[in-house]
Amino acid sequence: MRVTVIDYKAGNLTSVLKALHYLSAETVITDSDLAPIEQAERIVLPGVGHFAATQRLDDTGITPAIRAAIARGVPFLGICVGMQWLYAGSTEAPDHAGLAHFAESCTRFPEGAEKVPHVGWNSLAPKSSSRLLAGITDGEYVYFTHSYKAPVTADTAAAAQYMEPFAAAVERGNVMGVQFHPEKSSETGLKILRNFLELPC
Amino acid sequence: MLTRRIIACLDVHAGRVVKGVQFVDLVDAGDPAALAARHAREGADEIVLLDITATHEGRQTLLDTVRRTAKELFVPFTVGGGIRTAQDAEQVFIAGADKISINSAALADPALIGEIGKNFGSQAVVVAIDARRAAIQLDARRDPEAADPIRNAQVYVQGGRRPAGRTVVEWAREAEERGAGEILLTSMDSDGTRAGFDCELTAAVSEAVRIPVIASGGAGTVGHFADVFTRGKADAALAASIFHFGVSSARSLKEELAQSGIPVRLPC
Numbered sequence: 001m002r003v004t005v006i007d008y009k010a011g012n013l014t015s016v017l018k019a020l021h022y023l024s025a026e027t028v029i030t031d032s033d034l035a036p037i038e039q040a041e042r043i044v045l046p047g048v049g050h051f052a053a054t055q056r057l058d059d060t061g062i063t064p065a066i067r068a069a070i071a072r073g074v075p076f077l078g079i080c081v082g083m084q085w086l087y088a089g090s091t092e093a094p095d096h097a098g099l100a101h102f103a104e105s106c107t108r109f110p111e112g113a114e115k116v117p118h119v120g121w122n123s124l125a126p127k128s129s130s131r132l133l134a135g136i137t138d139g140e141y142v143y144f145t146h147s148y149k150a151p152v153t154a155d156t157a158a159a160a161q162y163m164e165p166f167a168a169a170v171e172r173g174n175v176m177g178v179q180f181h182p183e184k185s186s187e188t189g190l191k192i193l194r195n196f197l198e199l200p201c
Numbered sequence: 202m203l204t205r206r207i208i209a210c211l212d213v214h215a216g217r218v219v220k221g222v223q224f225v226d227l228v229d230a231g232d233p234a235a236l237a238a239r240h241a242r243e244g245a246d247e248i249v250l251l252d253i254t255a256t257h258e259g260r261q262t263l264l265d266t267v268r269r270t271a272k273e274l275f276v277p278f279t280v281g282g283g284i285r286t287a288q289d290a291e292q293v294f295i296a297g298a299d300k301i302s303i304n305s306a307a308l309a310d311p312a313l314i315g316e317i318g319k320n321f322g323s324q325a326v327v328v329a330i331d332a333r334r335a336a337i338q339l340d341a342r343r344d345p346e347a348a349d350p351i352r353n354a355q356v357y358v359q360g361g362r363r364p365a366g367r368t369v370v371e372w373a374r375e376a377e378e379r380g381a382g383e384i385l386l387t388s389m390d391s392d393g394t395r396a397g398f399d400c401e402l403t404a405a406v407s408e409a410v411r412i413p414v415i416a417s418g419g420a421g422t423v424g425h426f427a428d429v430f431t432r433g434k435a436d437a438a439l440a441a442s443i444f445h446f447g448v449s450s451a452r453s454l455k456e457e458l459a460q461s462g463i464p465v466r467l468p469c
């Protein structure tokens with residue numbers, strides 16, 4: 001299995017690569033070269049930090065290359081900010097557009113009752129139809145660290161609850177995203193990554 | 202539901218765990234990679250590795266230890282000890298840490314917090330604070346605030362030997378403003394006593410910031426963990442020597458916490 005991992009210079013790829021290698025995937029990393037995206041069998045867009053960092057995807061021409069790959073049906077997994085980028089945008093960086101594969105926008109958790117960021121292990125309520133979350137049972141825990149989140153919609157593959165319900169995972173066809181960090185979510189996270197790696201491409 | 206985290210801490214010197222775990226059944230009790238894997242398997246939510254090697258030569262050994270420990274560890278992994286610069290931090294991240302913990306380096310140069318956060322995200326920067334309650338001031342009768350040992354709790358450096366000249370709550374606030382992702386609060390008064398966490402101090406810090414606070418120092422019983430999660434308002438608790446508390450693993454600690462109504466992740 002070969003996976004193209006996009007490096008847009010936001011944070012550290014080590015953990016994601018380590019998990020993919022553990023699952024016997026071969027990884028190709030690109031920060032600007034479009035060929036690994038044009039020839040990709042599957043694509044992972046990791047990400048931590050600020051939504052504005054995804055600007056680099058536009059600057060390098062990676063955005064249209066990903067759009068084309070998605071149109072070809074290449075399985076795509078966005079992680080954390082990588083998932084948020086699949087939406088139209090985020091109030092974290094209002095002037096910067098996301099891919100808009102999903103029409104909604106990401107917003108900050110409300111100030112008030114609980115701490116923001118949302119950090120720690122929280123439980124998933126997965127949809128039984130999700131291919132990404134196949135075999136994940138209701139109430140399994142995954143590790144989150146984020147202040148912005150996507151709303152629950154028909155494309156939500158799993159909701160989680162922190163002050164309000166939000167999209168912990170999104171999935172439409174082969175385009176998938178997880179707000180949590182599967183590479184840091186123990187056996188449950190590895191199972192989810194394995195599901196992604198086993199999607200037919 | 203968001204759960205309270207139990208974090209297993211390994212103190213490492215020259216590539217070996219030197220204290221914190223004296224688990225008789227564990228044959229290879231000194232290997233950080235084996236111990237981290239075991240803690241993770243038994244339900245620890247995160248692993249913290251604190252390098253107490255103070256020498257320059259020790260850095261390469263540490264990076265090698267971090268690499269080996271991180272290799273098959275799929276829970277969040279924090280590394281602290283001896284990180285002085287953004288370059289030090291970068292090396293540790295590349296070796297496989299998800300977060301770094303800085304203490305005296307952040308006090309010496311608070312801008313370091315933002316500098317590391319800019320490249321690796323604020324979620325990756327843990328500011329560790331060693332705290333001591335303030336002694337009652339002589340003029341306490343004239344100034345009641347000066348008599349408040351929590352409000353005036355002092356930050357210490359050099360392993361708790363020297364006061365840094367900052368109050369704990371004010372430094373925690375500044376660390377948050379500068380982009381810290383979490384605070385690791387160690388009560389020097391409670392550390393090693395096994396008489397319980399300093400719940401009042403932990404609550405004061407937790408209420409002063411919006412970022413998670415990890416409580417450390419003083420745990421002796423399962424009840425102490427329950428206390429620090431309720432009265433102490435801690436988001437996570439560090440169990441430096443989790444096997445000393447009459448429980449055999451993170452799993453049994455968590456099972457007991459769950460019975461007392463604390464939300465925890467029980468490993469499957």
